[in-house]
Amino acid sequence: MLDSNANIEATQQVRDLGEQGLLQRLQRFCPEDIVGDDGALLSVSEAHLLVVTSDTLVDGVHFSLGMASPGIHTTSAYDAGWRAAAANLSDLAAMGAAPLGITVGLGLPGDLPVACVEELYQGMASCLKPFNTPIVGGDVCRSPVISLNITALGQVLPHQAIRRSTAQPGDRILITGVHGASRAGLELLLHPEQGQSLQQCDRDYLVCAHQRPTPRLDVIPLLHTVALETHPWTGMDSSDGLADAVLQICRASHVGAEIDLRQIPQIAGTADWISASQALEWALYGGEDFELVLCLPPAIAQALLELIPGGAIVGTITVEPIVVLQDSAGRLPNQVLSLDRGFQHFE
Amino acid sequence: MLDSNANIEATQQVRDLGEQGLLQRLQRFCPEDIVGDDGALLSVSEAHLLVVTSDTLVDGVHFSLGMASPGIHTTSAYDAGWRAAAANLSDLAAMGAAPLGITVGLGLPGDLPVACVEELYQGMASCLKPFNTPIVGGDVCRSPVISLNITALGQVLPHQAIRRSTAQPGDRILITGVHGASRAGLELLLHPEQGQSLQQCDRDYLVCAHQRPTPRLDVIPLLHTVALETHPWTGMDSSDGLADAVLQICRASHVGAEIDLRQIPQIAGTADWISASQALEWALYGGEDFELVLCLPPAIAQALLELIPGGAIVGTITVEPIVVLQDSAGRLPNQVLSLDRGFQHFE
Numbered sequence: 001m002l003d004s005n006a007n008i009e010a011t012q013q014v015r016d017l018g019e020q021g022l023l024q025r026l027q028r029f030c031p032e033d034i035v036g037d038d039g040a041l042l043s044v045s046e047a048h049l050l051v052v053t054s055d056t057l058v059d060g061v062h063f064s065l066g067m068a069s070p071g072i073h074t075t076s077a078y079d080a081g082w083r084a085a086a087a088n089l090s091d092l093a094a095m096g097a098a099p100l101g102i103t104v105g106l107g108l109p110g111d112l113p114v115a116c117v118e119e120l121y122q123g124m125a126s127c128l129k130p131f132n133t134p135i136v137g138g139d140v141c142r143s144p145v146i147s148l149n150i151t152a153l154g155q156v157l158p159h160q161a162i163r164r165s166t167a168q169p170g171d172r173i174l175i176t177g178v179h180g181a182s183r184a185g186l187e188l189l190l191h192p193e194q195g196q197s198l199q200q201c202d203r204d205y206l207v208c209a210h211q212r213p214t215p216r217l218d219v220i221p222l223l224h225t226v227a228l229e230t231h232p233w234t235g236m237d238s239s240d241g242l243a244d245a246v247l248q249i250c251r252a253s254h255v256g257a258e259i260d261l262r263q264i265p266q267i268a269g270t271a272d273w274i275s276a277s278q279a280l281e282w283a284l285y286g287g288e289d290f291e292l293v294l295c296l297p298p299a300i301a302q303a304l305l306e307l308i309p310g311g312a313i314v315g316t317i318t319v320e321p322i323v324v325l326q327d328s329a330g331r332l333p334n335q336v337l338s339l340d341r342g343f344q345h346f347e
Numbered sequence: 348m349l350d351s352n353a354n355i356e357a358t359q360q361v362r363d364l365g366e367q368g369l370l371q372r373l374q375r376f377c378p379e380d381i382v383g384d385d386g387a388l389l390s391v392s393e394a395h396l397l398v399v400t401s402d403t404l405v406d407g408v409h410f411s412l413g414m415a416s417p418g419i420h421t422t423s424a425y426d427a428g429w430r431a432a433a434a435n436l437s438d439l440a441a442m443g444a445a446p447l448g449i450t451v452g453l454g455l456p457g458d459l460p461v462a463c464v465e466e467l468y469q470g471m472a473s474c475l476k477p478f479n480t481p482i483v484g485g486d487v488c489r490s491p492v493i494s495l496n497i498t499a500l501g502q503v504l505p506h507q508a509i510r511r512s513t514a515q516p517g518d519r520i521l522i523t524g525v526h527g528a529s530r531a532g533l534e535l536l537l538h539p540e541q542g543q544s545l546q547q548c549d550r551d552y553l554v555c556a557h558q559r560p561t562p563r564l565d566v567i568p569l570l571h572t573v574a575l576e577t578h579p580w581t582g583m584d585s586s587d588g589l590a591d592a593v594l595q596i597c598r599a600s601h602v603g604a605e606i607d608l609r610q611i612p613q614i615a616g617t618a619d620w621i622s623a624s625q626a627l628e629w630a631l632y633g634g635e636d637f638e639l640v641l642c643l644p645p646a647i648a649q650a651l652l653e654l655i656p657g658g659a660i661v662g663t664i665t666v667e668p669i670v671v672l673q674d675s676a677g678r679l680p681n682q683v684l685s686l687d688r689g690f691q692h693f694e
Contacts, residue, residue, distance in 0.1 A: 037441075037442060037509075037510055037511050037512075037583070038400055038437075038438040038439075038441035038442050038511075038583050038584060039398040039399055039400035039438050039439060039441070039442045039444065039499075039501070040398070040399045040400070041396045041397070041398060041442070041503075041505075041508060042396065042397040042398075042399060043396060043397070044391040044395075044397050046393055048391075049388045049389060049390060050388070050389040050390070050391050050397060050447075050500070051386040051387070051388060051389075052386055052387045052389060052448070052450055052483060052484060052498075052500060053385055053386035053387070053450075053484065054450040054451070054452050054484060054485045054486055054496070054498060055452070055486055056452035056453065056454055056486055056487075056488045056490075056494070056496060057488070058454050058488060058489065058490040058491075058494075060491070061488065061489050061490060062488065090385075091385040091386050092385075092386060094384075094385035094386070095384060095385050095386045095388070097386065100397075101399070103399055103400075103401040103498055104401075105401050105402070105403035105452070105496040105498075106403065107403055107405050107494055136399060137399060137400065137401060138401050139401055139402055139403055140403075141403045141404070141405060141408065141409065142405065142408050143403075143405040143408060143492065143494060144405075144407070144491070144492055145490065145491055145492055147403070147405075147454055147490060147494050147496075149401070149403060149452040149494075149496035149498075151399075151401060151450055151452075151496075151498035152386075153397070153399060153500075154386070156388070161388055162384075163384055164384050164385075165384075236384070236385050237385060
């Protein structure tokens with residue numbers, strides 16, 4: 001009898017529960033005192049600004065639960081949930097904010113197993129847990145494709161908000177970790193026959209970088225300990241790639257940048273698998289590393305770097321509004337980056 | 348030449364602009380100082396609570412832009428945008444909150460005309476304008492179906508928050524306006540041959556009730572003028588129907604209700620088109636009227652009613668946890684409402 005019940009449970013579909021039933025099932029992922037009304041109530045601490053950021057992910061485009069794209073299964077529901085939550089917390093980190101909560105809007109086909117929706121929520125909840133961030137609401141609705149919208153809310157003191165538009169010539173460009181690892185992990189998931197030369201631990205690290213990225217909220221309190229309140233805090237996250245982040249900051253700040261390619265940290269253990277230029281391509285354009293790219297006066301950048309083991313200072317903000325990639329070892333000619341190389345998701 | 352340019356403009360598709368290009372095009376609907384970073388920055392007034400509410404709408408399910416459901420064209424992009432914004436502002440009103448802003452997450456097929464996206468935004472902006480509510484951010488992404496997620500943010504003083512769980516026996520149930528008009532308008536859109544007996548102004552009113560609902564944010568300051576701070580404020584909006592609202596409140600408050608059918612305002616001018624029982628069915632279960640259903644002590648309900656011309660007191664909260672529909676004229680037998688009659692959107 002138990003087995004038979006378990007089977008019924010395992011094959012239960014979204015339409016069997018209906019909207020209300022599904023919402024009730026999902027409420028265990030939310031704090032009890034917050035849900036149940038037309039909206040959630042949250043406290044924002046005195047003097048803080050509210051930070052809001054929103055992301056929509058669609059099955060077959062941003063993740064592959066196999067419904068929209070049978071044959072490609074690079075992402076479990078758990079991983080899709082994790083990555084969606086991580087991407088939004090990363091946006092809060094990019095603003096210098098402490099998270100308050102997220103809302104979740106789900107579009108679901110009626111024949112989707114309920115277990116899959118719960119797994120999605122479990123992935124979000126697991127990513128949020130270390131940051132004490134609750135799921136404070138949301139809704140579910142019927143849709144021919146699975147879609148997931150997350151809106152993340154955070155708070156920041158006005159002078160501690162990180163903006164894109166305040167980079168100043170002379171600022172050092174600090175990145176908080178390795179770039180390209182997520183892209184490499186995706187390659188291994190799409191083509192498991194690749195990277196036979198990799199050690200298992202390196203392979204696991206790359207796949208994990210893609211499936212379970214960690215938002216760099218840990219950097220914000222470190223920044224508070226070293227940064228001057230009188231100097232603007234500039235930066236964003238590298239969700240669309242390191243090159244894109246530098247370009248976006250330069251465009252918003254009306255400045256340029258020189259990047260020293262030799263200073264960009266290499267992904268460990270991949271030298272036998274991919275060429276140095278492939279690694280650099282992924283580091284610059286791969287995206288989804290969810291590190292922070294910060295522009296800070298030299299002394300502050302150096303002080304922060306000492307608190308962030310995997311970080312690096314990769315360049316300098318310049319007056320001339322172009323982004324130049326330089327190989328200080330002189331192996332490669334200078335390149336000038338253009339915004340056109342950023343992702344164009346509709347193409 | 349101008350005509351030819353206008354044609355190019357009119358046939359431009361989402362994929363021609365790309366994600367960044369489309370976002371730039373849409374930024375004119377947002378305040379300049381708010382957008383451009385990884386998140387938007389908003390001030391919440393001191394001592395206020397933040398209210399967050401989120402809604403996802405999908406083409407072919409919640410509206411019909413004709414892409415997902417060719418043949419059914421009840422909703423223009425402008426109207427879909429308007430209704431989506433109205434539904435979210437209505438949730439804020441239902442919490443007693445003043446709006447701060449909304450974020451918009453769009454999923455779009457690459458071949459969707461850009462003009463259609465702009466029309467959607469225009470509809471949202473027009474609905475938001477009377478309430479001085481900005482679009483503070485969001486994102487666009489590729490999706491096989493058009494989806495629209497709105498997260499609305501508002502603020503409320505803690506003792507002025509309207510909850511579902513605080514109705515008390517003896518409270519009067521006040522509705523802020525006519526119910527069933529939106530459902531009647533939908534019927535006229537789906538079956539234009541119907542309602543030949545209606546005067547044009549009545550027909551326009553019903554269609555407008557469906558396509559351009561008005562969130563009842565105007566009620567909140569009126570409530571402040573008559574309500575006691577010592578008595579909890581109870582209610583929600585009637586987006587899923589009047590019956591559903593009463594049932595949800597009763598369930599959350601562990602109380603029951605008696606509704607006097609005779610007190611439910613009739614839709615003007617429809618007597619020759621639909622029967623009284625059809626009108627009642629639509630009033631109770633039609634949904635999308637976006638009125639408020641409030642439970643208040645008798646004197647306060649009466650005082651508020653005098654400030655809301657189209658409103659009505661339709662019943663009383665009771666101790667026994669069932670909802671009874673009574674015809675005080677004695678024409679109909681009592682009915683007991685069950686939650687099962689609420690919408691089950693996945694069926």
